[in-house]
Amino acid sequence: MTETPPEALRAALEAGTVPPEDGALFWAAEAVLNLYLPKPGRIGVAVSGGSDSMATLALLSQLHAVAAVTVDHGLRPEAAAEAAFVARFCADRGIPFTKLSWDGSRAEGNLMDAARRARLRLIGAWARGRGIRVVALGHTADDQAETFLMRLAREAGLEGLSGMREAFVEEEVLWLRPFLGQSRADLRGYLGRQGIGWVEDPSNQNPQFERVRARQALAMLAPLGLSADKITAVVGHLAMAEQAVSLSLQRLAAAHVREDAGDVLIEAQAFRNIFDPETARRLINAALGWVSGAEYPPRAAKVLDFLTHWRTRRDSTLHGCRLIVGDEAIRITREAGAVTGLRVPSGQVWDRWILSGPEAPGLEIAALGEAGLKQAQTWRAAGLPRPSALASPGVWRGETLVAAPLAGLENGWKARIVRGSFANALIRR
Numbered sequence: 001m002t003e004t005p006p007e008a009l010r011a012a013l014e015a016g017t018v019p020p021e022d023g024a025l026f027w028a029a030e031a032v033l034n035l036y037l038p039k040p041g042r043i044g045v046a047v048s049g050g051s052d053s054m055a056t057l058a059l060l061s062q063l064h065a066v067a068a069v070t071v072d073h074g075l076r077p078e079a080a081a082e083a084a085f086v087a088r089f090c091a092d093r094g095i096p097f098t099k100l101s102w103d104g105s106r107a108e109g110n111l112m113d114a115a116r117r118a119r120l121r122l123i124g125a126w127a128r129g130r131g132i133r134v135v136a137l138g139h140t141a142d143d144q145a146e147t148f149l150m151r152l153a154r155e156a157g158l159e160g161l162s163g164m165r166e167a168f169v170e171e172e173v174l175w176l177r178p179f180l181g182q183s184r185a186d187l188r189g190y191l192g193r194q195g196i197g198w199v200e201d202p203s204n205q206n207p208q209f210e211r212v213r214a215r216q217a218l219a220m221l222a223p224l225g226l227s228a229d230k231i232t233a234v235v236g237h238l239a240m241a242e243q244a245v246s247l248s249l250q251r252l253a254a255a256h257v258r259e260d261a262g263d264v265l266i267e268a269q270a271f272r273n274i275f276d277p278e279t280a281r282r283l284i285n286a287a288l289g290w291v292s293g294a295e296y297p298p299r300a301a302k303v304l305d306f307l308t309h310w311r312t313r314r315d316s317t318l319h320g321c322r323l324i325v326g327d328e329a330i331r332i333t334r335e336a337g338a339v340t341g342l343r344v345p346s347g348q349v350w351d352r353w354i355l356s357g358p359e360a361p362g363l364e365i366a367a368l369g370e371a372g373l374k375q376a377q378t379w380r381a382a383g384l385p386r387p388s389a390l391a392s393p394g395v396w397r398g399e400t401l402v403a404a405p406l407a408g409l410e411n412g413w414k415a416r417i418v419r420g421s422f423a424n425a426l427i428r429r
């Protein structure tokens with residue numbers, strides 16, 4: 001089966017001549033690829049060298065042109081050998097392979113989480129640079145069940161308990177999890193039948209990690225008849241309920257919320273009319289997340305405080321944002337104090353913006369949007385010169401752009417938000 005061309009494999013699947021254990025896996029992959037692939041192009045596969053991602057690579061490479069990528073997080077001495085293992089597998093099969101590196105030594109907070117975010121960022125940039133629009137991950141039903149148990153322990157609500165998605169967009173890449181409905185044992189069975197090995201990450205046995213403890217806890221639930229498959233089925237039910245709530249929020253936003261130069265404007269009357277606190281909470285959370293660009297959600301207690309008192313508070317700060325309540329609208333803008341002092345050359349990401357223009361070389365940005373406007377007024381009052389490339393009231397200090405209202409950009413200048421539109425941010429990942 002290893003060398004079967006995709007057309008012959010598809011024909012064999014249609015004819016039912018593929019062994020049923022393999023067929024179930026191929027059909028799962030086909031269903032996901034058919035549903036989400038925008039165009040034929042090559043797809044990326046993120047491979048750690050572990051069983052799940054090796055099986056994902058091996059199975060997808062039978063159905064589609066793929067390119068593999070491994071991130072060496074520089075956290076374990078074995079990582080280089082693991083990447084070399086994936087490289088050899090790819091070389092044997094003529095699969096293009098790239099190793100990317102991350103320096104985790106300066107990461108703060110939860111190391112696993114920082115590594116995961118760095119991985120998405122690095123692989124996202126790798127894919128964009130090659131015109132790859134879709135990258136597959138090797139998550140399985142076991143990962144889904146473990147995640148569920150971990151979130152249960154954190155008293156998660158519907159959003160958290162509805163689990164990982166089969167598809168999500170981040171870093172301008174569509175990420176797919178084609179085997180989210182399949183068990184790890186099934187993927188390992190496939191590898192065994194094909195004689196394909198994998199690397200065992202020793203940290204997968206280390207109970208210091210929450211995920212490892214979740215795996216152990218899951219095994220102990222067997223006497224209750226509670227398996228990864230059953231939890232995955234429950235997650236599926238919750239995901240449907242979550243989708244219903246999420247859709248109603250998207251409809252509300254489409255009618256009553258708009259973007260304004262990187263700020264979010266919510267019609268005050270429509271916000272007043274929202275009768276359920278959950279919808280109001282989600283809308284504010286999403287707006288704060290989008291405007292701040294923060295990796296983490298806002299503190300629940302602070303959001304609740306805003307929701308309780310917003311009618312009487314004209315101006316609040318929360319999660320690196322300002323919430324300005326006007327008669328017509330609530331404006332959620334970046335808080336100047338949360339971003340000042342940052343200086344990044346043109347073309348690179350600043351806060352959540354990339355600003356580029358014809359006179360870009362040497363440009364530095366210090367503040368943009370509503371936050372920038374506030375600064376600009378101060379600087380203008382101080383008699384600083386106006387920029388040539390920007391409409392009033394953008395302000396330059398020598399070669400440095402110190403403030404620019406994004407709506408006022410002209411003469412070929414462009415500012416874009418790295419994470420896409422607010423409407424997109426309402427779609428849960």
Ligand SMILES: Nc1ncnc2c1ncn2[C@@H]1O[C@H](COP(=O)(O)OP(=O)(O)OP(=O)(O)O)[C@@H](O)[C@H]1O
Binds near residue numbers: 051054119138201
């Ligand atoms: N170092 C890495 N380089 C590239 N992709 C990775 C890396 N680590 C994880 N991934 C991707 O993220 C998915 C989930 O990661 P997770 O940490 O749960 O997996 P793992 O235990 O390292 O390995 P596997 O899922 O392959 O058994 C992997 O299946 C793989 O697609």
